Amino acid sequence: MYAYIIRRLIATIPTMALVAVFVFLLLHLSPSDPAAIIAGDFATEEQILKIREQLGLTDPLYLQFTHWLSNLLRGNLGTSIYSGLPVTTPDRAAAGADTDADALHYGDRHQPGDPARGHRGVESRHWIDRAVMTLAVFGFSVPVFVIGYLLILGGSRMLGWFPVQGYTSILDSVPGFLSHITLPALTLGAVYMALIARMTRATMLDVLNEDYVRTAYAKGLATRKVLVKHALKNAMVPISTTIGLGVALLIGGVVVTESVFAIPGLGRLTVDAVLRTDYPVIQGVILVFSFTYVLLNLLIDISYVLFDPRIRY
């Protein structure tokens, strides 16, 4: 088991290295001079030269890459062109807000996403099934920010239950944090929930046709027990794969949601960096998000052993 985990961890190294190369090359795949774009329309020749120097674009490519990589390995993501601070500084300040929000979506989504859906699977064409699936497909079709604005309109404007925008750290005030995070968490969770609901339903329908489910019913187990212990547990492998891959959706959603709710997280940082074409920050954010994504999916791969004892490492 441990040997397997270590093997898998090592196997992610080439993937991450390739991601790093991609992210590095992004700056060089540009059809025009990145320094000119970063400098803006009104930059003088001198300013462009300065930026080119700052980015190290005057060196030969391999030198630039080794330089960038050695900095990266030491945890140095470069210097923000806009603020002049190391990229890791705004990162850390922002990361707090972000992980809080992410963690909440997880808590939020997983309860409604799972066992209840089993029931909907059983009565395959029941009206609840139709209603839930229509809702799920719809959750898929509405852009995250429209959901966000609708929730602000309903929850803050009409009902006055939640603040419109802003963010309070959980360290400063727990109720303040909860009231600020509820709407963004619901917003971001909607798409994710739709995704997981669809997958859960499809796999459950598959599993419910299996012989062991019939056997479980035949020996007189309660429906709930059959659904949760026998069917859902067997359906968990594909479902957790979806949960892992869906994180990419969450990451994209975070970027948009945080700008709707004015939350100072990594997503907001990304948007600001895009607007200022602050390339080192963009590169840093992509790297951080991608590595998190890869590691999360690795964790999920390893978790399969919990659901399926036939999988041995």
Place this chain on the structure above:
Amino acid sequence: MQQSPRDRLQAPSAAALFGTDMYGRDLFSRVLHGGQVSLVVGLSVAALSTVFGLTIGLVSGFMRRIDAVIMRLMDALMSIPSILLAIALVALWGSSVPNVILALTIPEIPRVVRLVRSVVLMLRDQLYVQAAIACGTSTPRILVRHILPNTIPPLIVQATYICAQAVIFEAYLSFVGAGTPPEIPSWGNIMAEGRMFFFQSVGIILYPGAFLALTVFAINTFGDGLRDSLDPRMQRRV
């Protein structure tokens, strides 16, 4: 399309079906015009990523030697969350409709490649393909005549989903300021521009939002229907 500052943020009326935006432009005609741009983006992304993905997938699935290299590259590309990659690309290339299309296409390619490759791997050991190899048929001919037709049904389904997703992602890109340029209305950037005025005039986000949602919903449902009719195993599911 004409700006008329005096009529800005008007409520819906007979003259302006959805009311007007913050520059007094008719929201209805902007939404219709935006639909054109959003659909062009969606369809082009679907078409381009299918063509590229199909080509790479066919080659990768059939030629063992370069397969490993291509798949590692695709894995790496897939581990960058697609919206982030698209945002970064547009931020670098500058905002224009072709750039948005290209930036949304690149992250989709690996997903198509995986799909095509899995079909190719399954077919490669089929008797009729083995027979074709034994007859000395050239590799490109085998790929095109014997394998390509079998990849089409799942690809069409995948393409509809990509199209739906691209319409949404275009809106995300516009929303964070890395989408279509302001002078070309798309559903995304109408909403992005209007968000400051949301509380004065809810329709500025709701109307394009509703159009977008219905369109994506329709494309997704179409995709589901296609899948059910093209793949008998998947019938009466999701």
